[in-house]
Amino acid sequence: MTRAQLAGAVVTALAVACPGSRTRLRGSFATGTADAFSDIDVEWVVPDGRVPACAADVRAVLERVRLVAAVRTSPDFFHSPQRRLLFVRFAGVSLFWRLDLALREASAVADPGPGDPAVHARDGEWSRPASALANALGAIKAVARGRSADAAGLLERGFARIGEPDTATGGWVDDVTRLSRATAAREPDLAPLAEETIALAAAELGA
Structure with a gap:
């Protein structure tokens, strides 16, 4: 399909x-x-x-x-x-x-x-780690499209969303890897998706 x-x-x-x-x-x-x-x-x-x-x-x-x-x-x-x-x-x-x-x-x-704001989710009703992991995927797309500033912003917001004291460095595969694994550390069920995201970053951006 x-x-x-x-x-x-x-x-x-x-x-x-x-x-x-x-x-x-x-x-x-x-x-x-x-x-x-x-x-x-x-x-x-x-x-x-x-x-x-x-x-x-x-x-x-x-x-x-x-x-x-x-x-x-x-x-x-x-x-x-x-x-x-x-x-x-x-x-x-x-x-x-x-x-x-x-x-x-x-x-x-x-x-x-x-x-x-009254209809927005409250803390505990949605997964911050899952949202941050989506930012990691968004960053892969942004880099692949030549939008480095957008990628950095996505990564920065992802780290902030889960309270991770880290920052985007422009070493994109490493940045995505750190954010992805930080999300899995906070929500272990995300580990397979985090590793898939890391593998995708390596395949798309590794060169």
């Missing part, structure tokens, strides 16, 4: 799963500017009142397309009845093929800005 085929299958599966909903590709896939490092960005607009149920069903729906390794919910809008942002990692494909799923009800505005 190619990344484009996976994206198409995701869009179809979500639309079928909730009658009255609609889905569309967003971001670089929608504009035709996707590169080898692009996420799959999808918007899923569902009938009013259906966001919590649809968010709960996402993993089961997507398992009909491909085995899902993990679903992570952004701390933004974590408790919102109107919208969620979900990050889905599929098993057996490149880490670059992450699905970023923007879920909202039909009456909600498309761009809510930062939203109401």
